[in-house]
Amino acid sequence: MATKTGYLYCVYSKDGKINRYFNKFLVSYHSLKKTLPDCNVTLYTNIKFNNTYGINHIIYDKNIDERLICKAKGLLKTPYDKTIFLDVDIVIHRDIINDIFKVLDEFDFTCCYGNGNGPYRGTIYPDLNTGLVGVKNNEFTRQQINIWISKYSGGNDQRPFRNYVFMENKSKFHILPTYFMYRWAHYISYPTQAVLTHCHEMSKNDSTKIIIERWNSGEKC
Numbered sequence: 001m002a003t004k005t006g007y008l009y010c011v012y013s014k015d016g017k018i019n020r021y022f023n024k025f026l027v028s029y030h031s032l033k034k035t036l037p038d039c040n041v042t043l044y045t046n047i048k049f050n051n052t053y054g055i056n057h058i059i060y061d062k063n064i065d066e067r068l069i070c071k072a073k074g075l076l077k078t079p080y081d082k083t084i085f086l087d088v089d090i091v092i093h094r095d096i097i098n099d100i101f102k103v104l105d106e107f108d109f110t111c112c113y114g115n116g117n118g119p120y121r122g123t124i125y126p127d128l129n130t131g132l133v134g135v136k137n138n139e140f141t142r143q144q145i146n147i148w149i150s151k152y153s154g155g156n157d158q159r160p161f162r163n164y165v166f167m168e169n170k171s172k173f174h175i176l177p178t179y180f181m182y183r184w185a186h187y188i189s190y191p192t193q194a195v196l197t198h199c200h201e202m203s204k205n206d207s208t209k210i211i212i213e214r215w216n217s218g219e220k221c
Helices: 020-035 070-076 095-103 139-151 158-166 204-217
Strands: 005-011 041-045 057-060 082-086 109-113 128-136 173-175
Touching: 005 020, 005 070, 020 041, 041 070, 070 082, 070 128, 070 139, 082 095, 095 128, 128 139, 128 158, 139 158
Parallel strands: 005 041, 005 082, 041 057, 109 173
Antiparallel strands: 082 128, 109 128
């Protein structure tokens, strides 16, 4: 039997009714289905609604955690052997995202570096962005997700994920290429955080100008 694979979203509502996060989810969900019409999608939520959208599986939890860590709790409830979790403010552009399931044949976790504002910015191991996380469903990952939950004290969920899951189990992770997540924080800091410049002009400023000029001209790399 083929391994079950699917995508997971989590949406919390203060009053259990459809809200702006649910509407963002629909935009993301439709972009995913447009790109991968046959993919399986599960929604973990405390919202009751008429499923006219073709969502494959809905996990209703009236006691869903309102904090960001609800994504980790949702991953513990996933119906899939391999899961790709997505934040609701994500739009899918290419079907290569489905290749993450192949990555999970070799690794237990996969995600992207975040490089957000924080104590690890610009270091060899910056923060990890948990808006996209691939997880193989097994005893080890469930143990690590429970550690992630236990170390979460509110606010940013990415620091405990980095500090207590990734940093202790690097060999279990595959860090995805930067282009898997088009996010301003990944790119705005490149000039100031650059460790080396690899360009015939051998100048950081010249390289930056070339990038901007080629972007503005619409030239493809």
